[in-house]
Amino acid sequence: MTNIAFIGLGIMGLPMAKNLVNAGFDVTGFNRSPEAIEKLVAAGGKGATSIADAVKDADVIVTMVPDSPDVAGVVQGPDGVFANAKAGALWIDNSSIRPDVAKELAEEAVAAGFGAVDAPVSGGEQGAIDGVLSIMTGGSPEDFAKAEPVLNAVGKTIVHVGPAGAGQTVKAANQLIVAVNIQALSEAILFLETYGVDTDAALKVLGGGLAGSKVLDQKGQKILDRDFTPGFRLALHNKDLGIVTAAARQAGISVPLGSAVAQLVTSLVARGDGGLDHSGLFKLTAELSGRD
Incomplete structure (x- = not known):
């Protein structure tokens, strides 16, 4: 069973995390508001007390937060993903951010020993609930292949559109x-x-x-x-x-x-x-x- 850390349980993130649980993944969620974590736990997932706690045993880390600074804040720094996830983990960013920032963060992730794909989604809240999102993915072909099983649990149309930043x-x-x-x-x-x-x-x-x-x-x-x-x-x-x-x-x-x-x-x-x-x-x- 693949261990997934899901960071950002908002309007889109929470139903996506629930769909991953329903697909049989072991999902640990973290969110700034604890109510969302409680909803994930009620759906069969697990809750974390911090980003570091969420990612420590994760094979895959998914981020779904509002903007470029939010993504950087989640992955960088001593309390972030890159400093606390295990080597070889795959980072999937489902947020919608600036392409240049996505490229820079992906390069930082690879340099730190992680796989990385930018995989923003389209389809709105209902698409997230129904698991039929359209997902445009940037990154290496190898990392895309690793990400596909996870993305298939939350989306219907998953396409590799080019290198890092292309998805954005x-x-x-x-x-x-x-x-x-x-x-x-x-x-x-x-x-x-x-x-x-x-x-x-x-x-x-x-x-x-x-x-x-x-x-x-x-x-x-x-x-x-x-x-x-x-x-x-x-x-x-x-x-x-x-x-x-x-x-x-x-x-x-x-x-x-x-x-x-x-x-x-x-x-x-x-x-x-x-x-x-x-x-x-x-x-x-x-x-x-x-x-x-």
């Missing part, structure tokens, strides 16, 4: 596509409602044509119901779009639609709506037309 680059592209789609869907629903169309029927027929998408399937009803309970928070999408726009600027390319949506998301976060689901983009779209 593809995830940034994913977040660009999702944000622009949510904005387009928000504008379309506002348009339909303004003309008094049966919106349920409209989304059904739109979903069956070229306009259909997973964004429409997963976010359309939430927007119609004005239910912005977070599956993926606007604050996190704001962070991801910051990665996109910064990386695009560094590469010397233009992302006009992405940049425009990034500003809308930033505006919502700045006014205090960062805790809403990213489908909350509809709120600002409606307000710009004097509607709710």
Whole structure:
């Protein structure tokens, strides 16, 4: 039985850790809030009192935390993963962070005697619960092969997309596509409602044509119901779009639609709506037309 340390039991991390337990892995979890650890223990996992405690016997260490500084804080330093995990362990980072940081940390991990893959995920909370996440993975072919059995327990589409940092680059592209789609869907629903169309029927027929998408399937009803309970928070999408726009600027390319949506998301976060689901983009779209 493979021993897995899972660090970061949030909206995505907790159901992923539970799926690893259900797949037969021996999972020890650590999280800043003990309530999440208790939920993992109730599901058949184990709890740790610190990062060092979680990783000491682990064959695989999985991190799922919000941002680049959080990942660095978990793996670096005397209390971090690199200083306390056993030699030869494999580190899988499922967080969504800057590609350059992912590459730097992977190089540090390899130098310390660990395997490393960056494996950000897409599919939202429901995808994590159902174990059908899409996982874009960067790292060596050898480390990817070692990571695959673990990733197969939490995802459905697992693809090796290149060397260290490549997974994060593809995830940034994913977040660009999702944000622009949510904005387009928000504008379309506002348009339909303004003309008094049966919106349920409209989304059904739109979903069956070229306009259909997973964004429409997963976010359309939430927007119609004005239910912005977070599956993926606007604050996190704001962070991801910051990665996109910064990386695009560094590469010397233009992302006009992405940049425009990034500003809308930033505006919502700045006014205090960062805790809403990213489908909350509809709120600002409606307000710009004097509607709710």
